[in-house]
Amino acid sequence: MGLDDEGRRDREGARDEVPDAARAPERGGWEAEAVAHSPDALAVVDADGRFVRANPAAAALCGVAAGAVPGCPSPFPLPTGGEPLPHPAVVEFEAAPGVRRALAYALRQVPGQERWVVSFRDVTASRLRERRLAAVATAAAGVAARRSLKSTLEALAQELARADSLAGVQILTASSGGDRLHVIGLAGFGRAPDFFDMLLRCRDLGAHLAMLDVLRSGEAQVVPHRYETTMTDPAWEPLREHLMHPRWDAFASVPLLVGGQTVGVLNAFFAPGQVVGEEEMEFLRAMAQQAAVAVDHAELLERERDVARREERQKLARDLHDSVVQQVFSIMMQSGSLGVLARRGLVPDAARLAVVADELSSAAEDVLADLRSTVHELRPAVSPGRGLEAAVSSLLDTTAARTGLRVALEVDDPGAELGALDPVLAEDVYRVVAEAVHNTVKHAGAAALSVALAVHADAGRRHLTAEVRDDGSGLPAPDPDGPPSSGFGMTAMRERAERWDGALHVRAQQPAGTAVRLELPLLTTVAVADPAARVLP
Numbered sequence: 001m002g003l004d005d006e007g008r009r010d011r012e013g014a015r016d017e018v019p020d021a022a023r024a025p026e027r028g029g030w031e032a033e034a035v036a037h038s039p040d041a042l043a044v045v046d047a048d049g050r051f052v053r054a055n056p057a058a059a060a061l062c063g064v065a066a067g068a069v070p071g072c073p074s075p076f077p078l079p080t081g082g083e084p085l086p087h088p089a090v091v092e093f094e095a096a097p098g099v100r101r102a103l104a105y106a107l108r109q110v111p112g113q114e115r116w117v118v119s120f121r122d123v124t125a126s127r128l129r130e131r132r133l134a135a136v137a138t139a140a141a142g143v144a145a146r147r148s149l150k151s152t153l154e155a156l157a158q159e160l161a162r163a164d165s166l167a168g169v170q171i172l173t174a175s176s177g178g179d180r181l182h183v184i185g186l187a188g189f190g191r192a193p194d195f196f197d198m199l200l201r202c203r204d205l206g207a208h209l210a211m212l213d214v215l216r217s218g219e220a221q222v223v224p225h226r227y228e229t230t231m232t233d234p235a236w237e238p239l240r241e242h243l244m245h246p247r248w249d250a251f252a253s254v255p256l257l258v259g260g261q262t263v264g265v266l267n268a269f270f271a272p273g274q275v276v277g278e279e280e281m282e283f284l285r286a287m288a289q290q291a292a293v294a295v296d297h298a299e300l301l302e303r304e305r306d307v308a309r310r311e312e313r314q315k316l317a318r319d320l321h322d323s324v325v326q327q328v329f330s331i332m333m334q335s336g337s338l339g340v341l342a343r344r345g346l347v348p349d350a351a352r353l354a355v356v357a358d359e360l361s362s363a364a365e366d367v368l369a370d371l372r373s374t375v376h377e378l379r380p381a382v383s384p385g386r387g388l389e390a391a392v393s394s395l396l397d398t399t400a401a402r403t404g405l406r407v408a409l410e411v412d413d414p415g416a417e418l419g420a421l422d423p424v425l426a427e428d429v430y431r432v433v434a435e436a437v438h439n440t441v442k443h444a445g446a447a448a449l450s451v452a453l454a455v456h457a458d459a460g461r462r463h464l465t466a467e468v469r470d471d472g473s474g475l476p477a478p479d480p481d482g483p484p485s486s487g488f489g490m491t492a493m494r495e496r497a498e499r500w501d502g503a504l505h506v507r508a509q510q511p512a513g514t515a516v517r518l519e520l521p522l523l524t525t526v527a528v529a530d531p532a533a534r535v536l537p
Contacts, residue, residue, distance in 0.1 A: 040121050041103075045074045047114040061103065061122055063095035076105055076118055090123060097247075099273040100165055102127040131163040132283045149173075149298040150184050150501040150521070153291055157185030160268070160287045164280070167248035167271045171291050173256065173264035174215075185291070188246055188269060191461060198238040207235035211265055214253040218262045220285065222276050226251040227269075250276045254284045256292040263295050327367045334360055387419035388426045392433055392451055403441055405449055412454035417462075417522070428496040429466050429518065432504070435489045436468035436516040444472025444514060455522070462522040471513040493518075 035042055041058035045051055054062070054069045064072050075093035092102045105120035157169040168188025203209065214221050227249050230236045236243070248269040256264035266288040270276055334356060389411055396407040411418070421429075433451055440449050449470040456463055490506075493516075497504040502520035509515050 040119055043069075043074065043118050043120075044110070045076060045078070045116050045118060047078070049074050049076065049078055052115060058120070061095070061101065061120070063099070074118070075103065076107065076116075076120070078107070078116060090127070092127075097272055100124070128164070132286075149294055152294045153185030155185075156287065156291055156294070157187040160266075160284075161187035164268075164283060165271055165274070166268055167246045168269035170267040171256075171264065172211075172267070173295055174262075188248075189242070198242065201238040202236050205235040205237070207233070210251070211253045211267060214255050214265050215262055218255045218257060218260075220252065220254040220281060222281070223251045224276070225249060227272075247272055250274070252276055252281065252284060254281070254288040256288050256295060258292050258296045258299075263292060266291055327363050331360055331363050331367070334363075388421060388429055389413070389418050389453060391426075391430050392453065395430075395434055395437060396451060399437055399441060399449075405441070406447060408448075408450040410450065410452040412452070412456070415455060417455045418453060418464075421464075421522075425500060425520070428499060429464065429520070432493045432496050432516075432518050433466050433468055435493050439489060439516075440468065440470040440472060440514070444470050444474075446470035446472030446513065464520045464522055465517065467515060467517040469509060469513060469515045471509075474508050474512055474514055 035055050038055060038057060041055065041061050043051055043054035043058040043062075051062075051064065051069045051072045051074050054064065056066060059066050059069055062072075062075065075091050077091065089106070090102055090104050092100060095101045101122060102124045103120045104123045105118050108117050109115070110117060153171045153173070157171050160166065161169045166188065169185065170183060170189075171185030173182050173184055199209075210221055210223055213219075227243075227247070230243055231240060249272045250270040252268045252270070254266045254268070255262045256266060266284060268284055270280075274280075338356065389409075393409055396409055399405060400407045418426075437449065437451070440446050449468065452465070452467045452469075454465045456465070494504050497518055497520065500520045502518065505515075505517045505519070507515050507517075
């Protein structure tokens with residue numbers, strides 16, 4: 001082959017989109033030097049997707065030693081069935097334990113051979129930035145779209161772990177009183193029913209819970225190689241098995257800040273090989289800010305509910321005026337008329353006097369019943385030192401005395417948790433039960449009702465149920481022009497359930513009556529008044 005043929009072949013190769021790296025090492029001269037020192041990775045793979053040759057840049061990106069390239073599996077899927085390959089394509093793979101890379105690549109088959117030339121470059125950083133931006137945007141949209149704080153932070157934790165390839169994420173918020181923490185958002189680690197018992201044993205053995213410093217100072221912290229410490233320090237032995245998988249290395253904790261106040265923390269567990277630099281911390285701060293916005297949004301909704309409660313009490317006051325005041329006015333008028341007649345010596349006959357007396361007695365009974373009902377609605381339901389069970393028992397006793405209904409209370413609480421519920425949650429559960437009891441008294445025409453309270457575990461997660469059952473007339477026929485059970489009381493009950501990521505079910509009973517069932521997941525909490533009893537790590 002002459003020089004003209006050699007030149008023509010070089011010109012044809014130069015027109016190829018991907019250099020012919022299959023022969024470059026054999027040619028010597030400038031071509032071999034260009035392949036060896038190319039900033040882009042160049043390699044040849046066989047029909048099984050295994051490396052035949054690779055330049056130093058390719059071997060380094062794929063985590064393959066230079067002398068062990070031939071026969072090593074490549075991360076690049078080859079086209080099948082004549083399908084054209086998208087250009088450029090991107091593949092993500094684990095180059096080393098805990099080290100994930102994204103490679104943009106282009107393939108070209110060597111003419112007449114079952115080999116492919118692949119040109120690729122590292123786009124891990126740009127892909128990571130894209131995922132982080134998408135995660136922040138998704139989290140921001142979720143804060144606005146989701147009604148439940150728990151579901152919002154759970155989704156945010158999952159999004160954060162996926163975007164940054166983290167081994168685990170925890171999002172914790174402080175209660176309104178500031179004396180408890182709730183583990184709400186979680187990704188990576190499984191849920192352990194006795195997690196905090198194990199944590200407290202670690203504290204007693206001398207384990208330092210670094211997250212507390214963040215909670216107090218409002219400043220983020222990074223603890224490198226925390227996994228190694230956890231696996232070797234005897235103080236962490238009670239939690240070692242739980243924290244062993246998935247494998248992680250460094251730990252970072254970022255505060256959730258609202259108006260300069262720390263309302264919680266976001267804990268990130270980094271996979272081995274991940275660098276915790278300023279970019280990573282900025283991303284965690286951005287996600288923590290979205291979590292803080294969700295917490296602030298939930299508090300805003302709570303303030304709106306407070307306004308609604310005040311409006312509800314104003315409505316009760318108006319009802320009091322419209323019923324009790326009018327009835328008292330009627331009693332006053334009738335008794336005044338009797339007094340006028342008596343002073344004039346015009347005493348009515350015994351029969352007429354008996355009728356007036358009955359009317360006065362009946363009106364007084366109505367007034368007394370309305371007053372009792374109104375006072376019961378206005379007074380605090382679950383006050384400090386008075387748990388949910390006691391409040392519901394008092395409600396049933398009052399209802400029985402006022403209406404003559406047969407009542408019963410069933411409690412299944414082996415862990416005595418009903419008395420230690422978050423006061424706001426206990427108040428909402430009580431209000432749902434009270435509304436269901438009120439509906440029974442007002443609409444069902446029942447002779448008996450019962451309330452069942454229970455706390456139980458299912459697949460490692462704890463739930464609270466409250467069910468009100470009666471033997472009355474059952475559910476009314478659905479309104480063909482609107483959704484069923486859409487009255488003000490029922491709407492308020494459903495909103496209280498959704499506030500805690502729970503559900504309300506209303507169903508007919510057989511042979512007669514109605515059952516209203518509230519189901520709520522119970523968030524894992526731990527007291528934070530004792531600084532050593534806070535949350536990992």
